[in-house]
Every structure is written in C-alpha cells, then in structure tokens.
Amino acid sequence: MSETAQTPRLDKTFDPAAIEARWYPHWEQAGAFRPERPGATPFTIVLPPPNVTGVLHIGHALNQTLQDILIRWQRLKGKDARWIVGTDHAGIATQMVVERTLADEGLTRQGMGREAFLKRVWAWKAESGGAITRQMRRLGASCDWANERFTMDEGFTAAVTHVFVTLHARGLIYRDKRLVNWDPKFQTAISDLEVETREVQGHFWHLRYPLADGSGHLVVATTRPETMLGDTAVAVNPEDARYAHLIGRMIAHPLTGRLIPVIGDEWADPELGSGCVKITPAHDFNDWAVYERHRDIGWINILDADARILDDASIPEAYRGLDRFEARKRIVADLDALGLLEQVEDKVIQVPHGDRSGVVIEPWLTDQWYVDASKLAEEARAAVIDGRTAFVPKSWEKTYFNWMDNIQPWCISRQLWWGHRIPAWYTPDGTVIVATTEAEAQEKAGPGVALRQDEDVLDTWFSSGLWPFATLGWPQDSADLSRHYPGDVLVTAFDIIFFWVARMMMQGLELTGEAPFHTVYCHGLVRDAKGQKMSKSKGNTVDPLALVDRYGADALRFTMAASEAQGRDVKFDEKRVEGYRNFATKLWNAVRFAQSQGIGASASAAEPEARLAVNRWILAETARMAADAEASLSAYRFDQYAATLYQFVWSRFCDWYLELIKPLLGEEGETARETRAVAGWVIDQILICLHPAMPFITEELWHAQGERTQDLVLAQWPELSPREDAASDEIAWLVELVSAIRSARTELNVPPAARLALHAAEADAGLAARLERHRTALERLARVERIECTPAPEGGMAQIVVEGLTYALPLAGIIDLDAEKTRLTKAAEAADKEAKSLAARLSNPSFTERAKPEAVEKAREDHAARAAEAERLRAALARLG
Incomplete structure (x- = not known):
C-alpha cells in the first residue's frame, strides 16, 4: 500500500470527501478492481452501458450501487470478479448535442457533409463524452476500467457488422415497408423507448361518413382528423347488429370523394363511441394491423418526412403542403361547412412525443431494415422456461413472456449519421448487397457496377444487445470470452426488460448458443418520498452527486441498498441519506473509541478464543451477522443485507458490546487482553461485511486500525456459521x-x-x-x-x-x-x-x-x-x- 493512502490515527470528525478523494485513485492505480486471479472462479457482471452523453442520475445510483455491492462481495470471496464497463454511443442523443453546438457556430451537418460531421462527433466525444464514467468513480463503482469499452470502438464495430451480415445471411434481417415511430424534427425512426406519452387536452371529432348510395351515413370519431385523407375503409364489428348489414357497402369519402368499403373487424368495439372506426393503415399502428387482415383495402401515405401533407394528385389541392396541424384545422372547418361535423368532444388524450425532440411522433410508413424477432424469440423464451436464465424477482418473467408472446418485427435502421452504418450497398437497378466491406460488396456486384452504401445507421439497441459478448472480443475466440461469458448476473431496471434484456437474450442465444447471463435481477424505479415518479417538470428530481457532496458516497450507497426491496419501487427520502451518514459517524466514533482503549487490527483472520460470556456472545452474534449477510446477498435481498449490518453495528456492537466491556478494558491481565483481541477481530469482520455497501469509510478504518498486508478491497470474506452458546445466551x-x-x-x-x-x-x-x-x-x-x-x-x-x-x-x-x-x-x-x-x-x-x-x-x-x-x-x- 502506498504511504499516501495510510492514516495512522483517526481524526475526531468524519470527513467523507477527504477519504473518497484519497482511496478511489489508490484502488484504481493499484489494479484492485481486477486483481490477477487466474485460478479463481470467475464472476462477471456487465454494466448496462450508459449513454456517452449522459450524467449520473438517481436511477444510475441505485443500479450501480447494487452491482458494486455484488462485485465487491464476490471479490472479497476470492473470485475473479469482473465488472465489465463501457458507454453506448447513443446515436440520436449524441447527434443532437453536436448539432446544437454546430448551430451555435452557424453550421449544419448537411452543410458540412457526413465525413466532416463525424469528425466533429469524435472530437466532442474525446473532449466531453464519458462524463458519467468519471461520476461513477465518485460513487465508488469498482469497474474493470482497464478494459473499458465503447460501442463505436473498432473491435465492437467489427462485431456489429459481423452480426448484421450473419443474420442477413440466415434470413433473420430483411428490408420491408412498415409503420415506424417517426420523429419529424430529427427525421428518423425511433424506438418505443424513445417515445414519451403525454396527457394533453385534446378533442374527439365525431364525423359523418356518407354511404355512397345516399341511404345514410356512419359516424366515426377521431383525435387526428388530418389522417382521414389516408382512409381506406371504415370498420364495424361483425357482431354489432347495428352495422353488420352494412359490411361490403361503400362510403363516399367526405373530402376526397374516393369510394372506400365498410369492413367487418373485431378492432371496432361496439361499446366505444359509435362503434365505427376509420381505418388509415399508413398512419396508425392499430389500423395497419387491420390492413394486414384485409389486404385488399390497401394503404395511402399522406405525409412527408416533415409531417406535412404530400403534394400529390390523390390529395385535394387545398391541403397539399400544409403542416399536419394546420391541415387539421382546415379539414375540421371544411367538414363543419359541409354539415358533416356532428360533435366535438373535449377530451384528455394520450399523445406520443419524442423524448428528446419534444415534437409529436407520427406513425409513418417507410422502408426500413428489420430483424425477424419472432424467430429469435423462440429460443430466448425457452431459456427462461427451462431455467438457463432466471428472473429475480420471478414475477418479472411475466413481463418478459408477454413481450415475447406478442413480439413484432424489430426495426433496426435509423436515419442518422452517428452510429454503425448499415453494411448494405445498392446497385443502380436497386439490388441490395449486404457485405462486411465495400470491397466485398463490389466483388459480389461485379466489376464496374456502381454501388451506393445505405445512408442509415443501426439502432443503438441492436449494438447494445451484443454487449455481454462483443465486449469480450467476440466473434474472435479468446480466453476472456470463454472465461467471462456467459455472465453471472445482469442488474437492470424492469422498464427495459423488453428493450434490452430480451434483445440480449435473443442475440446471445442466436450468435453464441448460450444465454448471456444466468440471473436477471430487476430492481424498481426510484420515486420521490411521496411515491411520485421523478421528472424535471415536477421539480422532484434528485442529483446524486449533490447528495455525495453533502453526506458522502457511503451514505448514499447504503440508502440505495437499504431501500431496495425486491419487486418494489424505491421511495427516496433525503432524510434517510442523512440518517445513514449518522450511521457512518457512529461507526467512525466506535473505532475511535476502540483505538483509545488499545484495540487494534486483529492479528489473524481466525476467530479468537474467548472464555468471558460477553466476548463469546459478541463472537456468536458476529457469526450470525456474517451468515445473514451472506444469505441476503445470495438471495439478492439488498435491504435485508443492509438491515443486518445496520442492526449489528448500531445496536449489538456499539450500544451493547462496547458498553458492556468498558469496565473490562480498565482491568489488567488476561481479561483485558482477551477483550481487546475479540473487539479488534469483530471490528475487522464488521469492516469486511460492510465494505460492499460502504467501501470508503471501511477502507479508511481498516488501515486506521493498524498495519495491514493488503487493502480491505482485497480482504477475505468471513465464512462463519451461527452456533448455540450458553454463555452468549446469558448475555x-x-x-x-x-x-x-x-x-x-x-x-x-x-x-x-x-x-x-x-x-x-x-x-x-x-x-x-x-x-x-x-x-x-x-x-x-x-x-x-x-x-x-x-x-x-x-x-x-x-x-x-x-x-x-x-x-x-x-x-x-x-x-x-x-x-x-x-x-x-x-x-x-x-x-x-x-x-x-x-x-x-x-x-x-x-x-x-x-x-x-x-x-x-x-x-x-x-x-x-x-x-x-x-x-x-x-x-x-x-x-x-
């Protein structure tokens, strides 16, 4: 251990900031997070890679604290414990940040061109990217930083390309025209996870659709009147006696005059509204599903990439080129003038918005690349059923299966520049050639055939789905890969089970033949003290680094552990952090008292001999504490682990044992020697067992107790069994x-x-x-x-x-x-x-x-x-x- 890391005597006041600033660099520089243990049993966790643009939030603090507790615990147990770390290139988020910087300079990416723009992105990444990994260090995360990965680094990019080419060759990746979540501001498809549904005050417009033969009309209700320009049918429920006789009849579209059929489909709910539903396949996901059951109705696209009405002959001239919301106003006014606006109902509606752009998302029909997720899902589902991978708590299996059982084709292309460019080239006649390199594509196309590479990049969830094995050098065989894949446990929030966990399962099993982890531990979300979801708009978000500044990283970490009850969201209350800061101070003062009484580091890891009842009692209580801590961590009961340590340290050791032995420490001879030896040994066990949750204070106290042959981070976890003892029963x-x-x-x-x-x-x-x-x-x-x-x-x-x-x-x-x-x-x-x-x-x-x-x-x-x-x-x- 370096001289600068030693503290021979404890200060009167516990100062977490000074301790944290000293110990973390020491651990990292000493290689303590990945010691050489070639013969040890491996234990592997992969960090859910945070966005390279991200900053540490309270959800990260929970997620990373739980992982660090597990990895430090397994390291203390002598395992080759490896916490794989890295960041995600975060395509849309990073591109947005860099484009905003360019705008301040009066530049655009289109004006710069792709190559110049990507150089600026890499420059930004070098200068500003990865702030979150520096913040993770402040939290105490003991990751394998020496092997940190990035989803756009050379080796990872090669793996992504290999996967695309391989899955395409197997018929699992294909190009198709389907509806996507389209962000008109960023001009790209986005994933469901990037869609934020907001409640807004809107309207239900009840519109009359005249029957073509003039015998009457049907009434439909819609929240998006502008989409009626793309109607291809009106659906009624076949069991609805009011309308069943109209199935097969034609409607004269009130704006275009186009004849569209009345069809029978169970999507029309007789109990909802009028029971009649307009069908606009190219602009509504549910309507597209109806189209797939009634292909003869066709589809009509009415919007361009900017969400403006197309300048197309099939659309009445009055609406061409209008913004979608301006078109809505004009259409409603025109229907009213025609006497076809039956009712306008004020209603709070759910409207999808881009979580970063803030604009209303449009379901839009485009050509995109897809993964045949239903085929990949078969083995991924089976792996959970047969126990190759287990969810903890088990109840989250239901969420996993629900998504697998209703899985849709996975859109993996994005209309961005930052990301893994799709390895597909097009010939002048439209032939698509998928290849690892352009040279390989040219060889397949033949000499002299002009090729144009696909402009799109891959969804970041596609590349992050390879995280458990691509971080280990896959597809190349390596000692790292064989030793640390599959991983032991994945710790993640439940809300990305289907966005990320399921995709890692599907890709891992398809590409390696093995499930990527044995256990998926799903924690809850961090909410405020009242149980409300945290959001900037509510003003109830919490900055974990501000809490670290006020109370220390150990207090925040212990709060996260103590609050994590399986299957429940975390109600975060800053008073608990303050309380656990007091707990740390209590431990600090207890060790200071021990020092003043001549109690120091134990000479051996072995339990000392004891004849006095009070010492035999604390030894039995220590054994019970260590066994309970082991059992709690083995069962992923972080709250029980924290409670065990808290009760033992505060009550059993500080409030009872130290009080009971005070008279003994003033005596001479064997009684005092035995008591000091037992007290010193018990303090050592406390520090070891508490270290996974509170690494900084425990490392400081470990060395303050006396000379050590190694840092606490590399000490030996106690293997103690509870026992009955008549003398300890008396105490x-x-x-x-x-x-x-x-x-x-x-x-x-x-x-x-x-x-x-x-x-x-x-x-x-x-x-x-x-x-x-x-x-x-x-x-x-x-x-x-x-x-x-x-x-x-x-x-x-x-x-x-x-x-x-x-x-x-x-x-x-x-x-x-x-x-x-x-x-x-x-x-x-x-x-x-x-x-x-x-x-x-x-x-x-x-x-x-x-x-x-x-x-x-x-x-x-x-x-x-x-x-x-x-x-x-x-x-x-x-x-x-």
Whole structure:
C-alpha cells in the first residue's frame, strides 16, 4: 500500500470527501478492481452501458450501487470478479448535442457533409463524452476500467457488422415497408423507448361518413382528423347488429370523394363511441394491423418526412403542403361547412412525443431494415422456461413472456449519421448487397457496377444487445470470452426488460448458443418520498452527486441498498441519506473509541478464543451477522443485507458490546487482553461485511486500525456459521432484560435520574445467581437501584416479561400512577380511533380505486403506524400493576 493512502490515527470528525478523494485513485492505480486471479472462479457482471452523453442520475445510483455491492462481495470471496464497463454511443442523443453546438457556430451537418460531421462527433466525444464514467468513480463503482469499452470502438464495430451480415445471411434481417415511430424534427425512426406519452387536452371529432348510395351515413370519431385523407375503409364489428348489414357497402369519402368499403373487424368495439372506426393503415399502428387482415383495402401515405401533407394528385389541392396541424384545422372547418361535423368532444388524450425532440411522433410508413424477432424469440423464451436464465424477482418473467408472446418485427435502421452504418450497398437497378466491406460488396456486384452504401445507421439497441459478448472480443475466440461469458448476473431496471434484456437474450442465444447471463435481477424505479415518479417538470428530481457532496458516497450507497426491496419501487427520502451518514459517524466514533482503549487490527483472520460470556456472545452474534449477510446477498435481498449490518453495528456492537466491556478494558491481565483481541477481530469482520455497501469509510478504518498486508478491497470474506452458546445466551438475556426495563421507563415517563428496584419473585437459584453476576451492568445500564428475588410491595408497579418470567419495578412515589394510566388510556384510544378511520377509508373501493397510488400507499402506512402505536400504548398500560 502506498504511504499516501495510510492514516495512522483517526481524526475526531468524519470527513467523507477527504477519504473518497484519497482511496478511489489508490484502488484504481493499484489494479484492485481486477486483481490477477487466474485460478479463481470467475464472476462477471456487465454494466448496462450508459449513454456517452449522459450524467449520473438517481436511477444510475441505485443500479450501480447494487452491482458494486455484488462485485465487491464476490471479490472479497476470492473470485475473479469482473465488472465489465463501457458507454453506448447513443446515436440520436449524441447527434443532437453536436448539432446544437454546430448551430451555435452557424453550421449544419448537411452543410458540412457526413465525413466532416463525424469528425466533429469524435472530437466532442474525446473532449466531453464519458462524463458519467468519471461520476461513477465518485460513487465508488469498482469497474474493470482497464478494459473499458465503447460501442463505436473498432473491435465492437467489427462485431456489429459481423452480426448484421450473419443474420442477413440466415434470413433473420430483411428490408420491408412498415409503420415506424417517426420523429419529424430529427427525421428518423425511433424506438418505443424513445417515445414519451403525454396527457394533453385534446378533442374527439365525431364525423359523418356518407354511404355512397345516399341511404345514410356512419359516424366515426377521431383525435387526428388530418389522417382521414389516408382512409381506406371504415370498420364495424361483425357482431354489432347495428352495422353488420352494412359490411361490403361503400362510403363516399367526405373530402376526397374516393369510394372506400365498410369492413367487418373485431378492432371496432361496439361499446366505444359509435362503434365505427376509420381505418388509415399508413398512419396508425392499430389500423395497419387491420390492413394486414384485409389486404385488399390497401394503404395511402399522406405525409412527408416533415409531417406535412404530400403534394400529390390523390390529395385535394387545398391541403397539399400544409403542416399536419394546420391541415387539421382546415379539414375540421371544411367538414363543419359541409354539415358533416356532428360533435366535438373535449377530451384528455394520450399523445406520443419524442423524448428528446419534444415534437409529436407520427406513425409513418417507410422502408426500413428489420430483424425477424419472432424467430429469435423462440429460443430466448425457452431459456427462461427451462431455467438457463432466471428472473429475480420471478414475477418479472411475466413481463418478459408477454413481450415475447406478442413480439413484432424489430426495426433496426435509423436515419442518422452517428452510429454503425448499415453494411448494405445498392446497385443502380436497386439490388441490395449486404457485405462486411465495400470491397466485398463490389466483388459480389461485379466489376464496374456502381454501388451506393445505405445512408442509415443501426439502432443503438441492436449494438447494445451484443454487449455481454462483443465486449469480450467476440466473434474472435479468446480466453476472456470463454472465461467471462456467459455472465453471472445482469442488474437492470424492469422498464427495459423488453428493450434490452430480451434483445440480449435473443442475440446471445442466436450468435453464441448460450444465454448471456444466468440471473436477471430487476430492481424498481426510484420515486420521490411521496411515491411520485421523478421528472424535471415536477421539480422532484434528485442529483446524486449533490447528495455525495453533502453526506458522502457511503451514505448514499447504503440508502440505495437499504431501500431496495425486491419487486418494489424505491421511495427516496433525503432524510434517510442523512440518517445513514449518522450511521457512518457512529461507526467512525466506535473505532475511535476502540483505538483509545488499545484495540487494534486483529492479528489473524481466525476467530479468537474467548472464555468471558460477553466476548463469546459478541463472537456468536458476529457469526450470525456474517451468515445473514451472506444469505441476503445470495438471495439478492439488498435491504435485508443492509438491515443486518445496520442492526449489528448500531445496536449489538456499539450500544451493547462496547458498553458492556468498558469496565473490562480498565482491568489488567488476561481479561483485558482477551477483550481487546475479540473487539479488534469483530471490528475487522464488521469492516469486511460492510465494505460492499460502504467501501470508503471501511477502507479508511481498516488501515486506521493498524498495519495491514493488503487493502480491505482485497480482504477475505468471513465464512462463519451461527452456533448455540450458553454463555452468549446469558448475555442475550441481559440485553433483553435491560432493553425491557428501558422501554418500560420510557413508556411510563419515569424520570431518567430515578433509580428503581427490580423484583424477580419467580427467580430460582440459577436466575438469582445470574442476576447477581450482572448486578453491576444492570445498575449502570438500566439504572437499577437494587435487585430482590422477592415479590414487589403492594402498590403500583411496572411489569415486564423476559424469557417467560415476570419482573416487577415498583413505581409508587416515582410517578403519578393514576395520571399515567389516564394518559396512556387516552393516547391508546386516540391512536385506535385514527387507525379505524384509516381502515374504513382503505375498505372503501371509491378511495382505493380512484385515489392516486401514492395516496393509497400512504394511507396503508399511516394505518399500520397508528395500529402499532395503539397496541404499544395498551401494552404499556397493561404493565402497570
């Protein structure tokens, strides 16, 4: 270890910033995150690659903390633990950032040309890209930085090209004309994940569609009247008696005069609106599905890439060239003038927007490249069914299967310049040649045939789907690939199960024959303290780095772990971070106290011998703590792991063990030597077990305790088994007795300075001897004046039960018993009344079904708290004899 990393004595004040600034560079420079362990069992995690344009947000803090806990834990267990790290080139996000910079200079990418523009993107990446990886270091992420990858680096790009060519040759990639989410601002197709659905105040326009024979009309309702220019049918439900007889009849389109048929299709819901639905296949995903069942109706595209009405002879001249929203206004006015606007209904509607462009997304019919996802899904589905890959919690399998069972062709082309350019070339007659290089394509086309490469690039989800194996040098065989693929666990938010997890499963199985990971751990989303989704518009987002500045990385990390209950979203409350900062300070002060008493680093990893009951007790408690921590992490119960460490450190070690041994440390001889050895060993086990969640403070305290042969990050995880011990059972009894006395004193408002007699009328000779052995501790910790193995005198008293035996604490003359009974009775009645009121609200369906989920959850929490309070107060009342 370097001299600069050592801290021989602890400062009085815990300063996380100074510790973090010292230890992280030391770990990274020492290669501690990937030590040489060629013979060790591998353990591999792949980081969901953040966008190269991104900055650390609170969701990253949760996701990365959980991964770091696992990787540090497995590293402590001696594994060849590798956390594969890198960033995604983030096609649309990066292009947007660079284009914005160019605009400030009065430039455009079109004016610069593709080659010059891409040079500017690479320059931006070198200067500004990857800020998030620097921020990850502040959080303490112990990634394999020496092998950091980027989805546009040379090796990864070669893998992407290889995959495209391979899947095309297998008939799994093809070109087709289908509907896509079209962003008119960025002029590209985007994925569902990049579409943000917003509630907006809109309208339902109810329009009359005249039957061609003049015998009447049908009424349809639409939120997008401009799309009627592309109508090719009106659908009714075949089971709808009102309209079934009209199936096959023709409608004279009210604006174009074009004759379109009435068709029968179950998409038309008799209970919704009029039961009649206009069908515009080229501009609505549901309508396209209807077209695929009724191919003879055809489709008509009415928009260009800018979402303006086409200048086409099939469209009435009055609307040609109009912006879609201007066309909407004119069409509504014209229908009204024709007497065909039956009703305008104000309605809040769901409108898709580009998450980055902010403009309304159009379903648009274009030629794109697709993956036959349904074929790839077969094996990916089977791998979860047969257990090759398991979801934790298991309930998320349902989300995975739902997507697999309803999978659609996957559009993988994007109309961008930044990204992996599609390896396809076109001859003058339109023939498509897919090849690894242009030279290979030219060879296939023949000499002298002019070739034009496809202008589009691949969807970033296509390349990131290769992340688990392309990061390891695939398609080339390598020791890294055979050793670290498949990975052990993927930690991810549940909302990208189908965008990313499923695609990695499909591509991994198709291209390598193996599922890319054994376990998929799905955590929830981070919400605010009220349970609301975080968003900039609500002003409730949280900057994790600001929290690190205020409380330290360890406190934030521990909060993330303690809050992560399987299957539930995280309600983030900054007060919890502050509380865990206090926890870190408590540990700091405990080790400072230990230092002042001559307690230092343990001489051996082996458990020390102990004859004193208090030392045997803490050794047994430490073994139980270590075993519980191991079991919790093995089951991905991060909250239970954090709770185990918190309770042990704060309660068992600091509040009880250190208090119990204070008199012993002042003695001379073997008693003090044994106690110091045990205390030092226990501190070591605490630091090791706590290290995965709180790496900085634990490393600092590890070295402050004494000379070490290695850093804590590379120490040995304890393998301890819980055991029964009569001596330690006696201390457990003492802790329970003191705790019960303290609780009774607090609940009954006994003055802190008052000393009470303790009567144990049911005590046998063994219990009497036990009470005598611990008289000093009871006097000091429970403020007991004397101990009597006789019945308590007549009068008011507090009764407590410990291990089935009743003890009494006389209170006459110490508190006003009647006033205390009155206070407890009133308080219990008030808490009970409030609990019943909340129970009534929760049993009312109008509340549970209509109120916001966060309001219902708060009511449940308040009910549980009030019910528990009422029970506690009644128990305190019952103690008064």
